[in-house]
Amino acid sequence: MDVAEFDKFADEYHNLHQExxxxxxxxxxxxxxxxxxxxxxxxxxxxxxVKNILDFGTGVGSSIPxxxxxxxxxxxxxxxxxxxxxxxxxxxxxGLGEFSLFDG
Numbered sequence: 001m002d003v004a005e006f007d008k009f010a011d012e013y014h015n016l017h018q019e020x021x022x023x024x025x026x027x028x029x030x031x032x033x034x035x036x037x038x039x040x041x042x043x044x045x046x047x048x049x050v051k052n053i054l055d056f057g058t059g060v061g062s063s064i065p066x067x068x069x070x071x072x073x074x075x076x077x078x079x080x081x082x083x084x085x086x087x088x089x090x091x092x093x094x095g096l097g098e099f100s101l102f103d104g
Contacts, residue, residue: 010084013060028062036066043071050074057081058099061089068096 017028043050050071055063058078067076076097080086086099 007082007084010060010082010088013085013088014062032062033066036063036070040070052077054079055097056102058089059085061085061093061097061099064089064093064096 014028021028021031052075053067053071055061055067055076055078058064058080059082061078064076064078067074078086078089078097078099079102080089080099081102081104083101086101089099
């Protein structure tokens with residue numbers, strides 16, 4: 001899928017994702033959170049202080065609030081190939097992270 005295709009789906013991503021996982025009985029936020037929660041458990045086992053987190057392929061930023069919750073005080077950075085997705089992420093989560101376009 002090229003960048004233009006990602007941009008086409010940015011506005012509807014959440015609804016499409018919700019429809020695709022409907023059979024599980026869970027919402028998209030559930031899946032976004034459980035991945036971050038598991039990551040925080042690994043960080044607790046390994047130890048050390050996490051200062052920066054890059055959410056590569058952040059899309060509309062669904063992981064950002066959970067990264068902020070489970071890794072308080074950490075600088076968050078989201079990058080994606082879809083400018084439309086990043087625009088949505090910035091609107092959804094102002095002040096939680098920095099979002100930038102990945103041109104790769």
